[in-house]
Amino acid sequence: MPASRAVLFFAGWAALLAQPRAPFNESIRRGDLEADLSFLASDSLRGRLTGTAEYLTAARFLEARFRRLGLQPLGESFFHTFSLTYSRLQPGNRLQVKRGEALRTEAGLSEDFYPLFFSPSAEARGPVVFAGYGIRAPQLEWDDLGGNGMDQRLALILGGEPGAEDPRSRFDGLVTSIHADPLRKALALQEHGAAGVLIVNPADSANGVRRFAGGARGYWPEKPPHLERYALSAWAERLHIPVAQISPALAQSLLGSRRLADVVKQAEKAPWTPSLLPGAEIDLRVRLSRHVIEDRNVVAKIEGADPALKQESILVTAHYDHNGAEDGQIYNGADDNGSGTVGLLEIAEAYALAAQQGQRPRRSLVFVAWGSEERCCGPLLGAWAWTENPPWPLDKTVAVLNMDMIGRDEEVPENRGPRFHGLSPQTAASNANAVNVLGFSFNAALAEAARHANRAADLLLRFRYENNKSNLLRRSDHWVFLQAGVPALWFHTGLHPDYHTPNDRPERIRYDKAEKVARLVHQLSWDLANRTEPLGKARRTVMPDVD
Numbered sequence: 122m123p124a125s126r127a128v129l130f131f132a133g134w135a136a137l138l139a140q141p142r143a144p145f146n147e148s149i150r151r152g153d154l155e156a157d158l159s160f161l162a163s164d165s166l167r168g169r170l171t172g173t174a175e176y177l178t179a180a181r182f183l184e185a186r187f188r189r190l191g192l193q194p195l196g197e198s199f200f201h202t203f204s205l206t207y208s209r210l211q212p213g214n215r216l217q218v219k220r221g222e223a224l225r226t227e228a229g230l231s232e233d234f235y236p237l238f239f240s241p242s243a244e245a246r247g248p249v250v251f252a253g254y255g256i257r258a259p260q261l262e263w264d265d266l267g268g269n270g271m272d273q274r275l276a277l278i279l280g281g282e283p284g285a286e287d288p289r290s291r292f293d294g295l296v297t298s299i300h301a302d303p304l305r306k307a308l309a310l311q312e313h314g315a316a317g318v319l320i321v322n323p324a325d326s327a328n329g330v331r332r333f334a335g336g337a338r339g340y341w342p343e344k345p346p347h348l349e350r351y352a353l354s355a356w357a358e359r360l361h362i363p364v365a366q367i368s369p370a371l372a373q374s375l376l377g378s379r380r381l382a383d384v385v386k387q388a389e390k391a392p393w394t395p396s397l398l399p400g401a402e403i404d405l406r407v408r409l410s411r412h413v414i415e416d417r418n419v420v421a422k423i424e425g426a427d428p429a430l431k432q433e434s435i436l437v438t439a440h441y442d443h444n445g446a447e448d449g450q451i452y453n454g455a456d457d458n459g460s461g462t463v464g465l466l467e468i469a470e471a472y473a474l475a476a477q478q479g480q481r482p483r484r485s486l487v488f489v490a491w492g493s494e495e496r497c498c499g500p501l502l503g504a505w506a507w508t509e510n511p512p513w514p515l516d517k518t519v520a521v522l523n524m525d526m527i528g529r530d531e532e533v534p535e536n537r538g539p540r541f542h543g544l545s546p547q548t549a550a551s552n553a554n555a556v557n558v559l560g561f562s563f564n565a566a567l568a569e570a571a572r573h574a575n576r577a578a579d580l581l582l583r584f585r586y587e588n589n590k591s592n593l594l595r596r597s598d599h600w601v602f603l604q605a606g607v608p609a610l611w612f613h614t615g616l617h618p619d620y621h622t623p624n625d626r627p628e629r630i631r632y633d634k635a636e637k638v639a640r641l642v643h644q645l646s647w648d649l650a651n652r653t654e655p656l657g658k659a660r661r662t663v664m665p666d667v668d
């Protein structure tokens with residue numbers, strides 16, 4: 122390192138070391154975390170499921186606490202509201218394949234096709250164009266929709282994304298990227314002039330016809346599912362063309378002499394040029410009833426002290442929803458994510474106490490309890506609703522610090538099963554003082570700031586799972602902000618055998634550890650709110666090694 126840079130380097134460290142301990146950091150106490158969690162994760166809140174009375178009770182509790190702490194709302198209310206859409210299958214869904222004048226074959230509902238939950242009730246008729254994965258991602262130099270537009274024909278596309286098993290894939294390596302989302306694909310195809318969309322999953326083709334029919338019947342069960350499928354209404358309302366999943370057998374019949382497996386291989390390698398499939402026309406009709414519910418994030422702020430910098434914010438966040446109760450069993454969600462939610466309350470309180478003493482950070486702090494993080498499909502609905510219509514401008518958001526599961530020790534059993542897909546076996550004892558930090562590969566300066574803030578908390582920070590088959594990187598709300606270019610970190614003590622089971626209960630939480638993590642996040646948020654050097658944007662320049 123040249124001398125001049127070395128001097129700057131040490132000067133930078135001296136400035137960092139001079140940063141004071143965040144005021145009232147010690148006010149974040151395990152006893153307070155436990156008291157709040159004993160309510161939020163109690164049986165009486167019945168697992169805080171989206172759309173239930175108990176979920177609303179949790180939101181009102183958080184609102185009341187923000188208010189009592191003397192925090193301010195963003196705008197009129199502590200609630201940032203948004204709408205979710207869900208659907209029910211109605212009579213009249215139909216898919217016909219027409220070859221020549223006389224020959225019409227009827228595809229069986231739940232045998233060869235089924236409408237996707239976010240599809241509008243709509244019809245499409247015409248020839249079919251195959252468009253590879255149906256992905257338009259110019260920033261990644263990938264476009265399957267090139268050329269002249271779909272010209273009101275139906276698009277047949279592959280589900281997922283190319284290179285799903287390739288750690289060096291431009292589509293987020295082993296992590297499933299945003300571009301695999303079927304609703305996003307359908308909107309892009311609509312914009313490109315498609316009259317309707319048919320999706321075939323390449324994995325279904327590998328596993329045979331029977332597997333498709335089994336999955337298809339489960340997709341629209343007779344009895345409404347315990348965990349409803351929701352789409353952000355703002356997105357669903359934009360879609361006007363019908364979208365259906367089809368079987369590999371039906372896709373093969375549309376492809377004619379080209380084998381589906383060969384087409385998949387080719388579409389993996391390079392962007393597809395849309396090609397007309399001769400000989401067949403499709404008549405698709407989707408009939409679903411749509412229902413809308415209101416949902417909410419709970420939001421509060423502490424205004425910064427610097428007249429100019431207070432326009433910028435640090436977001437401290439945690440989702441408050443979980444998976445409800447079913448068949449007499451309550452999914453309390455104490456770790457997931459009662460723990461992060463009560464951590465959020467303690468951090469907000471530390472800022473409120475400091476403000477009462479006239480100690481405010483230079484930038485503003487925004488505290489967000491996300492709604493509907495857990496809800497399929499895709500999840501993170503509260504965070505998506507935020508970026509869709511940001512209550513605080515994204516370009517004035519310096520960083521997002523997200524807590525989701527901060528109260529246990531990561532434990533991956535030897536015979537780990539699908540829940541732990543992609544993770545190596547490890548004992549709880551080996552992670553007793555550890556917390557995973559995800560999102561670090563998108564902004565090196567933020568990762569460094571986290572290391573520095575840890576000097577008092579003295580946790581073992583594990584920077585891992587950034588390019589991992591578990592898909593952990595995209596499994597909490599910070600991920601939405603990374604997609605928008607906002608630097609974000611997720612603090613996460615890891616999966617364990619009680620994850621998403623009725624055993625995720627408050628008495629199993631390590632409150633001493635949750636206290637340490639919340640103090641770390643508080644310290645980091647304070648450091649960032651007072652920071653002089655710019656952090657810059659979130660961008661993955663180098664794909665991290667598989668971990």
Ligand SMILES: [Zn+2]
Binds near residue numbers: 440457494525526597
């Ligand atoms: Zn969670």
